[in-house]
Amino acid sequence: MAGRRKGRTRREFLRDSARLGAAAWAAGGVAFRAAAAETETSRVFRVDGCPTHDGATRHVGVDTLLGLLAGHGVKFYRTSKPHAWGDPAGIIEADDVVLIKVNCQWKCRGATNTDVVRGIVHRILEHPDGFSGEVVIVENGQGRGGFDGMAGGSNYGSWPEIANTVHVNAEDETVLTVDHLVHAVFAGQPVSSYLLDPIRSRFISSSEHIGDGYRTVSPPPGSNPATPVSYPCFTTAGGHRIELREGRWTGSGHSGNVKLINVPVLKHHDGSGVTGVLKHVYGLVSMSDGYSPVRHYSQIGSQCGKFWSLVRTPDLNILDCIWVSQSSLTGYPPETTHRSNVLLAGLDPVALDYHASKHVLLPLGGSYAGQHDPDAFSGLIGMVTGAQGFINANGGIEGAPTRLGDANIEVLSRMAAARGFPRRVLRGVR
Secondary structure, eight states, rough: TTTTSSSOOHHHHHHHHEHHHEEEEOOHHHHHHHHHHHHSSEEEEEEEEEOOOOOOOSSHHHHHHHHHHHHHHOOOEESSOBTTTTTTTSBOHHHEEEEEEEOOOGGGSOOOHHHHHHHHHHHTTTOOTTTOOOEEEEEETTTTTTSSSTTGGGGTTTTTHTTTTTOSSSSSSSTOOOHHHIIIIIITSSEEEEEOOGTTBBBBBOOOOOOOOEEEEEOTTTTTTOOOOOEEEEOTTTTOEETTTTTTESSSEESSOOOEEEEOOOEEEETTTTSSGGGGGGGSSGGTTTTTHHHITTTHHHHHHHHHHHHHHOSSEEEEEEEESSOSOOOOSSSEEEEEEEEEESOOHHHHHHHHHHIGGGGGOTGGGHHHOOOOOHHHHHHHHHHHHHHHTTTTTTTBOOOOOOOGGEEEEEETTTTTOOOTTTTTTT
């Protein structure tokens, strides 16, 4: 295929070593990873002032973020064609299966903003080489998930005005569900969804390549903690067999053209103080593997870190801070939420959660503000330092260590372009 590299780079060797012998795949974003490994800081990309979404398929905040990333060498598209967001070392190839991990365990502002998700999907489909792969929106709500805007179940029973109605995190909050995105907005295009809840209790062997379920992988001998981590294996609506740790099963081996974009929503969470980039992988593991108690919360950091080190590192994290729930996990009632109009992105989950909690969530105050300080609250400190310790002990993120502290994090910021991007600025962007 045009644009695909031959052989393995030193960066890919480091990546595969960190994953302890997992089969290699051709991950995108090489420039992103190289920059992370060769600097003394982790980079957080920040867009402020995202305008209230106007209902268009494109999202001004997402487009501004992709432009900011591209301006610092992180190209969204892998292509040999001239494009402001693309180059031969970009992230998304034209034939990739792109998994978009969202939060759909909850509804209202407790779920990932579907205006943002729509904007990301739209730009994937706009690949300059013509997108021939599949976009799959995924979530494991551990029995409470759903793509119909009704997730969360009895957790909303105290508010009868919304308990049995559709409410999502979008401007059109009673319509723009993930189901609506798949079956209406992107109907007829290679966009699907896969809710992992129904397969969370089925565990399969490494030789099973047909039935859907979960596999487990254990850390190296002597690791602390020594508990395994689970990951899903499933066949998409487009017929692609995804085995998340290994890649895409072809019938005789694994292909590398699987990409993972992690799109959590920022909000308060008891115990850890914050749920953001790190903890979002709890919607990819199966809590039915027997290790839910240690994940909540005595080993929360290292348990999160295990997924990043032993299963798969997302190719890009986009943290949705359009609406932030500073005083609730459910994203309801409205007074527990705040429109912040911020999007964050990066590769280092520890740096992203540190910056987001300290500089987006903490300034909002509220009764839980003391739990949102990553320099002071023990639960949050335990999560970020535990994850940092496990990830760094197992090769870091693509060969680079995760980092904590403002002095170790470079924030690259831009205000959202209120009217989008003129053609003369971004050639090839429609």
